[in-house]
Amino acid sequence: MVVCLRLPSLTSSLFSSATANSLRRSPSFLRRRSIRQLPPSTLAAARFSAQGTAATEERADEKSKSGANSQERVITPRSQDFNAWYLDIIANAELADYGPVRGTMVIRPYGYAIWEAIQEYLNVKFKETGHSNMYFPQFIPYSFIEKEASHVEGFSPELALVTIGGGKELEEKLVVRPTSETIVNHMFTQWIHSYRDLPLMVNQWANVTRWEMRTKPFVRTLEFLWQEGHTAHATLEEAENEAIQMINVYTKFAYEQAAIPVIAGRKSRVETFAGASRTYTIEAMMGDRKALQAGTSHNLGQNFSRAFGTQFTDENGQRLHVWQTSWAVSTRFVGGIIMTHGDDAGLMLPPRLAPIQVVIIPIWKKDDDKTGVLNAASSVKDLLQTAGFKVKLDDSDQRTPGWKFNFWEMKGVPLRIEIGPRDVSSGSVVISRRDIPGKQGKVFGISMEPSTLAAYVKDKLGEIQASLLGHATLFRDSNIVDVSSYDELKVAISQGKWARGPWSASDEDELKVKEETGATIRCFPFEQPQGIKTCLMTGNPAEEVAIFAKSY
Numbered sequence: 001m002v003v004c005l006r007l008p009s010l011t012s013s014l015f016s017s018a019t020a021n022s023l024r025r026s027p028s029f030l031r032r033r034s035i036r037q038l039p040p041s042t043l044a045a046a047r048f049s050a051q052g053t054a055a056t057e058e059r060a061d062e063k064s065k066s067g068a069n070s071q072e073r074v075i076t077p078r079s080q081d082f083n084a085w086y087l088d089i090i091a092n093a094e095l096a097d098y099g100p101v102r103g104t105m106v107i108r109p110y111g112y113a114i115w116e117a118i119q120e121y122l123n124v125k126f127k128e129t130g131h132s133n134m135y136f137p138q139f140i141p142y143s144f145i146e147k148e149a150s151h152v153e154g155f156s157p158e159l160a161l162v163t164i165g166g167g168k169e170l171e172e173k174l175v176v177r178p179t180s181e182t183i184v185n186h187m188f189t190q191w192i193h194s195y196r197d198l199p200l201m202v203n204q205w206a207n208v209t210r211w212e213m214r215t216k217p218f219v220r221t222l223e224f225l226w227q228e229g230h231t232a233h234a235t236l237e238e239a240e241n242e243a244i245q246m247i248n249v250y251t252k253f254a255y256e257q258a259a260i261p262v263i264a265g266r267k268s269r270v271e272t273f274a275g276a277s278r279t280y281t282i283e284a285m286m287g288d289r290k291a292l293q294a295g296t297s298h299n300l301g302q303n304f305s306r307a308f309g310t311q312f313t314d315e316n317g318q319r320l321h322v323w324q325t326s327w328a329v330s331t332r333f334v335g336g337i338i339m340t341h342g343d344d345a346g347l348m349l350p351p352r353l354a355p356i357q358v359v360i361i362p363i364w365k366k367d368d369d370k371t372g373v374l375n376a377a378s379s380v381k382d383l384l385q386t387a388g389f390k391v392k393l394d395d396s397d398q399r400t401p402g403w404k405f406n407f408w409e410m411k412g413v414p415l416r417i418e419i420g421p422r423d424v425s426s427g428s429v430v431i432s433r434r435d436i437p438g439k440q441g442k443v444f445g446i447s448m449e450p451s452t453l454a455a456y457v458k459d460k461l462g463e464i465q466a467s468l469l470g471h472a473t474l475f476r477d478s479n480i481v482d483v484s485s486y487d488e489l490k491v492a493i494s495q496g497k498w499a500r501g502p503w504s505a506s507d508e509d510e511l512k513v514k515e516e517t518g519a520t521i522r523c524f525p526f527e528q529p530q531g532i533k534t535c536l537m538t539g540n541p542a543e544e545v546a547i548f549a550k551s552y
Helices: 017-025 040-049 060-066 082-092 109-128 142-146 149-158 181-191 236-256 303-308 332-341 367-386 401-410 421-426 450-477 486-494 507-517
Strands: 003-006 096-098 105-107 139-141 161-165 168-176 200-209 223-233 263-266 278-285 291-301 311-313 319-321 323-330 358-362 391-393 415-419 428-433 442-447 480-482 498-502 520-525 545-549
Touching: 082 332, 105 109, 109 223, 109 236, 109 332, 139 142, 142 168, 142 181, 181 200, 181 223, 181 303, 181 323, 223 236, 236 263, 236 278, 236 291, 236 323, 278 332, 278 450, 278 520, 278 545, 291 303, 291 332, 303 323, 323 332, 332 450, 358 367, 358 401, 367 391, 367 415, 367 421, 367 450, 401 415, 415 421, 415 450, 421 428, 428 450, 442 450, 486 498, 486 507, 486 545, 507 520
Parallel strands: 358 391, 358 415, 480 498
Antiparallel strands: 003 161, 096 105, 139 168, 161 168, 200 223, 223 323, 263 278, 263 520, 278 291, 291 323, 311 319, 415 428, 428 442, 498 545, 520 545
């Protein structure tokens, strides 16, 4: 069946379609001379759509070893243009490329492997907490969206609608899934009859479509991948406990797997999910100090169950509406990992999520040395894989060792093992850490003896994981300013920092802050300071502090 979409035109994007087309058509845009004539943001977009691999400047100590010629770096420095830097890394680390429809992206194998690592961890946690995976249709009747007033109001500008199918005008237009609360409730109403059917707890891994006007790969695209959990309960207390439990799962994942020190808390009324009674969030500080909403968990109350008539008969024979939750994280987390840990050399992946934890680079100059070096490298690969590590042996002849060093640094591999003729003779290897550049991160003479090498690699991967979290936490904490007045808040935001201060003002005051500073309340953190507090805006008593920041 041929399905036609009638969709609003996209008025803006990262760069114009004319610019993109001219860049794709012109082979000269890949030449260094032409690249340097482009502004950083346009240059980054060009690189992102290029099909080549990264070509980066070799470090001085690797140049002498490999004998390779220096190659010019093609990553825009973070400090010069953060957005261009971000797009350069996505292109050169081969994470994603632009799709043919403006605002979409193609996730390449290496980028998808990071998403798979996220899936693998969370899937286990979802099942441990009693949830089952299933799948709901992508097409949703528009009448479903209309049933919950705040939901349709919140999502209406982002909806993609199908109006023609099989060459005929549809009797009812269909929404391409922006989220699934409505269709989930339609099905829950058919499955839930008695208190014995509760709790009902499911999750789906799916794609969603939201017609964004301003896009950024992984962070905000027309279509993205996510998981969305949906649960139904007999009581408000059970639903609240579920919503808190799942935001805690996300928080633990962020800290322990992604090495991102998120701040967990409750959204303000203005920022609450359309159709929810309460929204809980984890907020992460990116390298440019903007906030990224990395995951949310919603207590939906009875808003959707009343709209759809989702009821159950309790133990006393009374008909009651169920209490519900929904919660989700998406491929946006991949963008968060890039912007939290990456540097001017490329990606820096936390070992627990890295598709490749160790890359082995064999080095030889004479043909007589090649077989011995490759045999040793293969043996090291086998013993580390047997020990449970994710290992890549780069034994290709087409590139120099120095090029390989830079390429795998670009892709964020936590550890690099170098093996040359002298290492083979001594039965040892050289190991370099991605998070410590240059000679400081390089250690010589690590024994190839299986138990010794495996133990060393395990120890260093653990150190890197902890180091990335430590550096990100230090950066976050040094960029949060405690404020006690609106003037202090405006100064903090103008300096690009997060502002934390007591808040009990109105929704109108919150919108005033957004209009005047560009910052929003990211959350009321779960961890609150003790003592009497005074609202920074009104001077009235306040029970909580809120965090304000500009965000993606």
